[in-house]
Amino acid sequence: MRIAELSRESGVPPATIKYYVREGLLPPGELTHPNQAQYGAAHVRRLKLIRVLTDVGGLSIAVTRNVLASIDTPGTSLHAALGKVQYATTPRRDYQANEPTRATALQQADELIARRGWQLNQASPARQLLAEALAAVNSLGRADLLAKLDDYAEAAERIGAADVELVLGRPDLESMLEAVVIGTVIGDAILAALRRLVEEDVSARATVATDGARTAARSRANAVHAAAETQPRAT
Amino acid sequence: MRIAELSRESGVPPATIKYYVREGLLPPGELTHPNQAQYGAAHVRRLKLIRVLTDVGGLSIAVTRNVLASIDTPGTSLHAALGKVQYATTPRRDYQANEPTRATALQQADELIARRGWQLNQASPARQLLAEALAAVNSLGRADLLAKLDDYAEAAERIGAADVELVLGRPDLESMLEAVVIGTVIGDAILAALRRLVEEDVSARATVATDGARTAARSRANAVHAAAETQPRAT
Numbered sequence: 001m002r003i004a005e006l007s008r009e010s011g012v013p014p015a016t017i018k019y020y021v022r023e024g025l026l027p028p029g030e031l032t033h034p035n036q037a038q039y040g041a042a043h044v045r046r047l048k049l050i051r052v053l054t055d056v057g058g059l060s061i062a063v064t065r066n067v068l069a070s071i072d073t074p075g076t077s078l079h080a081a082l083g084k085v086q087y088a089t090t091p092r093r094d095y096q097a098n099e100p101t102r103a104t105a106l107q108q109a110d111e112l113i114a115r116r117g118w119q120l121n122q123a124s125p126a127r128q129l130l131a132e133a134l135a136a137v138n139s140l141g142r143a144d145l146l147a148k149l150d151d152y153a154e155a156a157e158r159i160g161a162a163d164v165e166l167v168l169g170r171p172d173l174e175s176m177l178e179a180v181v182i183g184t185v186i187g188d189a190i191l192a193a194l195r196r197l198v199e200e201d202v203s204a205r206a207t208v209a210t211d212g213a214r215t216a217a218r219s220r221a222n223a224v225h226a227a228a229e230t231q232p233r234a235t
Numbered sequence: 236m237r238i239a240e241l242s243r244e245s246g247v248p249p250a251t252i253k254y255y256v257r258e259g260l261l262p263p264g265e266l267t268h269p270n271q272a273q274y275g276a277a278h279v280r281r282l283k284l285i286r287v288l289t290d291v292g293g294l295s296i297a298v299t300r301n302v303l304a305s306i307d308t309p310g311t312s313l314h315a316a317l318g319k320v321q322y323a324t325t326p327r328r329d330y331q332a333n334e335p336t337r338a339t340a341l342q343q344a345d346e347l348i349a350r351r352g353w354q355l356n357q358a359s360p361a362r363q364l365l366a367e368a369l370a371a372v373n374s375l376g377r378a379d380l381l382a383k384l385d386d387y388a389e390a391a392e393r394i395g396a397a398d399v400e401l402v403l404g405r406p407d408l409e410s411m412l413e414a415v416v417i418g419t420v421i422g423d424a425i426l427a428a429l430r431r432l433v434e435e436d437v438s439a440r441a442t443v444a445t446d447g448a449r450t451a452a453r454s455r456a457n458a459v460h461a462a463a464e465t466q467p468r469a470t
Contacts, residue, residue: 011333052371056328079442083435090431093291093424098246118436126431133424136287140417144401151397152422153429155390160433162386164441166379182375184434187387188427189328189368194388195422196325196361198395200318201353206399207314 003029006039010047017047023061025050025068049178057089057185071177078176082167083121085180090125097135105135108146116153163187238264241274245282252282258296260285260303284413292324292420306412313411317402318356320415325360332370340370343381351388398422 006029007014020026026046029037046068053059053067070088074081097105109131113120120127137145163183170176241264242249255261261281264272281303288294288302305323309316332340344366348355355362372380398418405411 048374052375056368056371058326058328077442079438082438082442086431086434091293091427093293113432118432119439120432120435124432124435126428126435129424130428130432133291133421133428136291136421136424137417139283140287142414142417144404145418145421148397148401149425152394152425153433155393156426156429156433158390159387160430161437162383163430163434164437166383167438168441169379179377182372182377183380184431186368186371186380187430188423189364189371190384190387191391191426191430192326192423193361193365193368194391195395195398195426196321196419197348197353197355197359197365198388198391199321199398199419200355200359200361202396202399203314203317203402204354206403207312207317 001039002036003039006043006047009044010051012047012051020047020050023065025061025065049181052182053185056189059089059185063088067181071174071181074173074177078173081173081177082180085177086184087125089181089184090129092125093129093132097132097139101135101138102131105138106131108134108138112149112153115150116157159187159191236274237271238274241278241282244279245286247282247286255282255285258300260296260300284416287417288420291424294324294420298323302416306409306416309408309412313408316408316412317415320412321419322360324416324419325364327360328364328367332367332374336370336373337366340373341366343369343373347384347388350385351392394422394426 001009003014003017006012007017010017012020017026021028026043029039029043032038050064050068053064054061059067067085067088070085075084106127109127112130113127134146166183167176167179170179236244238249238252241247242252245252247255252261256263261278264274264278267273285299285303288299289296294302302320302323305320310319341362344362347365348362369381401418402411402414405414
């Protein structure tokens with residue numbers, strides 16, 4: 001197909017397609033005439049993946065390029081190939097903690113990992129991500145949050161098992177690696193959304209009593225106030 | 236305290252503190268002399284919160300300003316106040332789905348919400364976030380991922396209940412609202428990290444058989460190959 005059809009199929013404007021080719025995110029089409037390139041189904045698939053990474057995942061062009069490269073040059077074992085893609089989609093943050101704070105947080109992360117019996121590579125960027133989040137928790141003095149860590153870990157164990165099941169259920173290596181990217185990036189967005197929806201629901205139920213008591217107290221106060229005044233007042 | 240001490244206490248450089256004041260993220264200090272401002276414990280606390288939002292949460296200055304404003308001008312009921320802060324910390328993404336795709340995804344989101352019996356405001360930005368993620372899942376033809384949605388929802392119910400418990404356990408309204416921000420932003424990071432760690436662990440266990448079989452097959456192939464060649468070869 002030509003670029004106009006590729007644009008219709010993928011929903012990506014031609015100028016953006018050309019930009020992705022220039023940036024090395026999308027392989028160029030096959031030149032059939034000096035000024036005309038032909039594209040195939042692999043281009044449609046890759047374009048949809050790029051849109052998900054940049055729009056849903058909010059990944060930069062540079063990170064997206066790395067993620068796609070990790071699919072195109074897989075590791076030597078299946079575990080290494082899956083890991084390479086997952087590491088590429090893990091955000092690197094730069095929380096400015098001082099050395100003792102950082103060391104304490106890394107130890108807390110390792111203690112949790114040991115407690116759960118997780119088999120991990122020391123170089124896992126998620127270990128760093130966890131340690132940075134814990135350093136932030138510590139800097140804010142929120143020991144109550146640390147006490148809930150195993151609850152989060154248990155929920156994560158359930159989710160992670162479902163994630164890997166989805167990946168290993170795909171028919172071939174390329175689909176598996178794409179599934180890692182999709183599961184990681186869209187999975188983060190789905191979980192962030194679901195957690196917020198549940199929080200709103202739990203808050204609606206839990207604060208009814210509080211807000212009811214508060215409204216009643218305010219009504220009483222207003223009634224007292226109104227009785228003490230001679231003029232009607234706006235509330 | 237003067238700005239130098241505020242900088243030491245918070246770990247934020249003086250120039251950055253001045254920048255946050257100019258950008259409306261941090262209230263100015265009290266002017267004791269024409270050129271000297273005094274800061275207090277509230278400034279230290281606010282600065283730590285700003286660093287967590289921008290460094291761990293990766294929030295922009297504009298979003299951070301909104302989040303802080305939602306703490307400083309709370310809603311009229313406790314539920315509304317918590318909701319205002321949570322909505323401010325929810326990412327707004329712009330996934331370019333066409334109208335039918337968007338409508339289908341929103342319906343899928345509402346079906347899940349109804350199935351779980353969650354009480355929600357229709358305007359909840361997390362509902363939009365979920366719908367956008369589902370639109371992306373649909374565009375990639377990943378029905379297998381949709382089938383796991385209730386597993387994710389169950390895990391989210393456990394996490395969301397823990398989140399709200401932490402918030403309502405705080406001693407006053409300002410601490411509760413700060414806890415919403417911290418729980419939402421750091422919670423996203425902690426969950427993203429834990430999920431990846433679990434995935435790596437599950438993958439390590441699940442792919443042992445596959446990789447073992449693959450390595451054995453490769454060894455056999457190499458042996459056949461080596462036997463057919465007269466020269467030793469590097470592998």
